[in-house]
Amino acid sequence: MSDKRNLFEKVWDLHTVGTLPSGQTQLFIGLHLIHEVTSPQAFEMLRDRGLKVLAPERTMATVDHIVPTDVQLRPFKDELAEEMMSAIEKNCKEFGVTLLDIGGGKQGIVHAVGPEQGLTQPGLTIACGDSHTSTHGAFGTIAFGIGTSQVAYVLSTQTLAMNKPKVKRIVVNGELAPGVYAKDVILYIIRQLGVNGGVGYAYEYAGDVFDAMSMEERMTVCNMSIEGGARCGYCNPDMKTVEYLRGRPFTPKGAEFEKAAEWWLSLASPLDAHFDDEVVFDAGDIEPTVTWGINPGQSVGICEAIPAVEDFPAEEQAGVKEALLFMDLQAGQSMRGVKIDVAFIGSCTNGRISDLREAAEFVRGKHVAKGVKALVVPGSQLIAKQAESEGLDRIFSEAGFEWRSAGCSMCLAMNPDKLKGREICASSSNRNFKGRQGSPTGRTLLMSPVMVAAAAIEGHVTDAREMHAALV
Template identity: 85%
Template sequence: MSDKQNLFNKVWDLHTVGTLPSGLDQLFVGLHLIHEVTSPQAFEMLRERGLKVLAPERTVATVDHIVPTDVQSRPFNDMLAEQMMSAIEKNCQEFGVTLMDLKDSRQGIVHAVGPEQGLTQPGMTIACGDSHTSTHGAFGTIAFGIGTSQVAYVLSTQTLAMSRPKVRRVVVNGELAPGVFAKDVILYIIRKLGVKGGIGYAYEFAGEVFDRMTMEERMTVCNMSIEGGARCGYINPDQTTVDYLEGRPFAPQGEEFEKAAEWWLSLASGEDAEFDDEVVFNAAEIEPTVTWGINPGQSVGINENIPAVSAFPQEEQVGVQEALEFMELEAEQSMNGVKIDVAFIGSCTNGRISDLREAATLVKGHKVADGVKALVVPGSQLIAKQAEKEGLDKIFIDAGFEWREAGCSMCLAMNPDKLKGREMCASSSNRNFKGRQGSPTGRTLLMSPAMVAAAAIRGEVTDVREFSAVPA
């Protein structure tokens, strides 16, 4: 491999089976993750064609999207959810695919399960019928979200037909201020580059800020790269990556791990690596961030005001006005003090143990504001178990939060956890589109888990740095 190759192109070339007549590359998929929502139709397509799952050993299923997080007894009250659950149980048994269901202690959100089980490893290609598969890029993988027909294609061929995107290096140097988290970093990047800025690109996140991040923080950043229009996002593997994976159930063991680690580290983009584009940001300019609109790029720092409509390019002004009217906000107003009805901590973006610790640090000794419904939903059963071992569940419950079972919950709201009417939700999830949280008229403000905790306590959007116990 050339020293001038970045990690993305190294991994792409290693997994290219051939070039199709259409000009698309046929990529071998090292790991295929599936869940109960986008897989039923794909398995049915296999049955109709008399096909098998080509590599069941490279296919792993879990349940997360439609899973209730309060009462999980079967059959589910929602019959469509019950049908989806029954379908994935039947399909995995029939086609020989490993399923981490509700009875399995490894169950959780698909993008939490892969990393914590050591299924996600540097240098892999990963596919999943879920747009936030980019999460796995935190490990130096090329990870793509795919559609249902592509899920069937991967199940039957273990390959994907794709065009190679360009690679943009996104550098953030300097030090983050206290109270500024990985979620703030990626919201800032999306705001600056735009929700369509990454179209046609893979993002390589680099620089001092990402070098210092934990793996869980890196997952938050890569998770939302798709919200900036990028096909995927990744961070080069380093010793932090190696240390995280060591001892994980599906990671290599003993001498094999040492060999694997050496190869993983060799994949990182070198100093001479070439990129199609590069942008550089200063960490000192990033502050706690909150969205005000109806896409993740419509955000401001907590001490900034929403820009005037005229400050946006003319082609965006109609959409900006639509967002303000839907959210019942005004141009040039501050987000500080905006009232909330619901607070949600969870999702594949921010439902990991470090997220829960950060929020619990803020919550301890406080009470949820009157009239606010507050939920904490761990990303997996193992995360829930660890949080309960540390007493985080008790901190949340004592403060007035609801402590739930693992699942996607109030992110996509394909389960009972939904907004009602015009409720305003402070959310640690990844999308603030109209109707995203289950109500066509519900409103979503994206922010870090610590900011959600602060909003839950005050009953309004609040600068997390006003609390004495701001997590470092």
């Protein structure tokens, strides 16, 4: 009898320790990633209980959220940031956890360093005290964001108590048009299914479009699964996955790698796999997408107008009115021409080398519009080093962008990179919630890195395809 389990079910079953009296599964966690914001309280919980980190060899720490991206001299100017930085240094030393610190050349956003170090491997369960841990699902992992108390639980037991989600398969077939990127694909999916469409589910991404994507593009898609309400999102491992991981610091070597690769590929959902739900989209319907509201599901294609309030379900209309009022936009309005004050290229969604290459190629020979502050923040020190070796930093600087050091930067603004007042930011990040970028009244427009670059050059939202022949 054939095994019709999908990848999620296979990995879940492999990591199940037992069933708890609550009915939840006690799930073994293969890799625990930690950072400076959600770990201090967790380590204090361990101290209070006299506990140790059970598996320090399965735990990796980095610093990203509070790290300044301009001046990184210690002590940091922000006292709280310095306190958090000192805490994770002390905690990792005391509990025997490896820390990728600023001085080591491998620091970066936790969801960038995991894959580039080869820590993220198919078939793993991964947990991290960060919402966008689903990024790692691009490699065929089950990756969950968890809270601070759960961080302490994983540190001390290497397990997590969880309810098993159902699995929804999202298929996108066909070919994306030039100038349409992975960011547009996931924004389109969230718009179609809603920000609650994935509640109770894990998303499996399948079909022509995801098969054709690079690993970095798959990471962008999986990163934002949480914005659609899903507990996690993943792609099936294939030869692109294998070749991306080959030679990474923490992957097996030689014959052991080939053996691991064979097993990784065997985890993919079979053609006759069982799913609890399935939706199918046509790649031809997707165009460059921009958010107009205060959640990632409130978006439109660049050639569309903001829908009328009445076009939304009754239960969503109050939220739509709130969003339009906050954003100072109107139903029926095009996003083209909406002026911006800030442009941000970076984050765990779109701060990888391929994102920087695409954006740099676009801005080459152009210049940021007067009055626009534009930032480029690599996702890790290794990404920055690679970009600088290719001269991308010079291209951005000559175009009027600020080239920064690695960190989360203006995505969450738990550092000096913040919006001021009612500024509008064209952002390649993942959330456009009120106050997300540091100002309670600041406004965020999510889009692809190339669309951010185009907005920076023009000083307003525009269709990047009309500005660059290579995208047509």
